[in-house]
Amino acid sequence: MTQTQAITRDGILDELRWRGAIAQTTDEDALRAALGAGPVTVYCGFDPTAPSLHFGNFVQLVALRRFQRAGHRVICLVGGSTGQIGDPKATAERVLKSREQTAHNVARIKDLVAPFLDFDGSTGVEHPAVLVDNLDWFAPLTALDFLRDVGKHFRVNQMIRKEAIAARLESQEGISYTEFSYQLLQAYDFLELYRSHGCTLQIGGSDQWGNLTAGVDLIHRVEGVAVHALTSPLLTDSSGTKFGKSEGNAIWLSADMTSPYAFYQYFLNIEDASVITLLRIFTDLSPEAIGDLEHQVTVEPYRRTAQRTLAEEMTRLVHGDDATDAVIAASEALFGRGDLRVLDPGTLADAVEELPGGGVVPGGTLTDALVAAGLAESRNAARRIVGEGAVSLNGERVADPEQVLVEGDFLGGVAAILRRGKKNLAAARRRDG
Known part of the structure; x- marks a missing residue:
């Protein structure tokens, strides 16, 4: 398949827009000007509330990857501090993870993101990625200092407008002060990264808009400068349910939680209505290549060429060439196009599980x-x-x-x-x- 051409610094927004990876921006014209003027430092945070990321998170990892390849500086934040609290859900209070559980998950996620971003410049990127843990700046911060220096800049009447918080306030259970305070913590992350790394752009899913703009507002109040936020649309399954750790339908990126075979089969079975959207968001295929696949979905849907391409591209990116070749061989053998007896035993065992x-x-x-x-x-x-x-x-x-x-x-x-x-x-x- 034809890969898209290299993305330029000022072309990254157009690339993301064409791929359907932009839902909201704070000021697109100002952001476009900043991206064209030189390398911008952009970050995204991932909370370790589970021992793996899922493919809903992968939207942001791919976006960071695109920013880095376009010549911008990227920071991947793993929330060793915020992961101990968790962003409020609209339905119920989270079960808090212990410090030991969180530390274990942080280590797993740090290992997991390493293959997707270039942290040492080995691929020739202009700026190696940076990995940070927000526990490093929250651990020495006292509650009193946080309330005086950060809390004073937030207005409760604005905070309760956030959709998840508003829903919880209307419920019988209500919301704890612990989860209510999460927005302040994420906002402070942005301020800290602005101060330490010159970070001026935060990205996330569209359900994070309130948290992202809280950080934008905090930096403006404290530092007197304008920074940016950008969100991507949330991915949902065929029933309209968000893909996520809390919904029970997550497709994990870690092989020990979703096997490479199950991962491949999931994308192989994506419905026709969603496959082109996912090809745009996740792969590096060119507009021409995706256009050809879209045409095949229309005229020869029974061949499932687009789904096979998506499954292969995603599995190679997440699990590597060897695992992908093994699961393709297993899939073909199971459906009558190969010898089952010569399959890799581990992949065969994964296939049997499905x-x-x-x-x-x-x-x-x-x-x-x-x-x-x-x-x-x-x-x-x-x-x-x-x-x-x-x-x-x-x-x-x-x-x-x-x-x-x-x-x-x-x-x-x-x-x-x-x-x-x-x-x-x-x-x-x-x-x-």
Whole structure:
């Protein structure tokens, strides 16, 4: 696929706009002028309220990556302090993480972001990225100093207009002062980075608009200068639900929380209505390449070429070439275009986890396996579909419903892969006794 050409400093806003990655800006004309005048320092913060980031966060990581490649300075902030509180949800109070949990999550996220930004200049970027932890400046700050030097610049009547806070105030549960104060903490992050790094732009999701503008206002009040905020649209699933740690539908970037195979399959199964939007936001494909894929979605949607491209591009970016090649081979083999027996054992195990199925013991029959795996509602039905030639075992057609499953049929010692027809796959998982 054709990659887009290098982005210039003053062309970054046009690039983000075309990719659908801009929802709001404080003053686009002033920001455009600043970006064209020289390198701007931009930051985004990620709270370690979970041991991984999810692909909703990835919108901001990709945006930071684009800013860096365009010649701007980027800062990735991991919230070792704010992560102990958490941005208020509209629905309920967060369960606070312990200091030990937060520290563990901070370390994980620091490792996670390293491959996406250039922190040492090894790729030839003009300005290496900077990684900071806001615990470094909040830990020595006393509550009294914070209230005197920061709290005095905020007006409660403005703070309660924030959507999540307003919703909580209307609820029976209300909102704790702990979560209510979060906006001040994020605003102070921006002020600290302005003072220490000359940072003049903060980016985030559109649900962060109130927090971002709080920082803009604080810097203006304290330092007397104008800085900028920019948000991207929130990504939602097909039901309109926000992708996020709190919604129970997160697609994690860490391989031990969402396997590379499950990650690839998720994007492979994106609905036609969303695939072009995600290709624009996440990939470096050129307008011409994405236009071609959009045309294919219209004229040949059954080929799912756009989804395959999205799944491959995303998995390569997040998990690397080796893992991507392995999951593509597994996906093709599972759906009849490769040899299941030569697959990487780890990837095969991940793939089996994503399949429906049931447990069978070695020595059981194919009929037993089909019923246990849910591909036949009864033993008679299992015998019938085998007789019709509609069943395969590990990619090979079978004809005898009483065929016995031996140890070698359980790939990797884990499961036998059964198929009914072209699309119905299941795993007969090995169990003892």
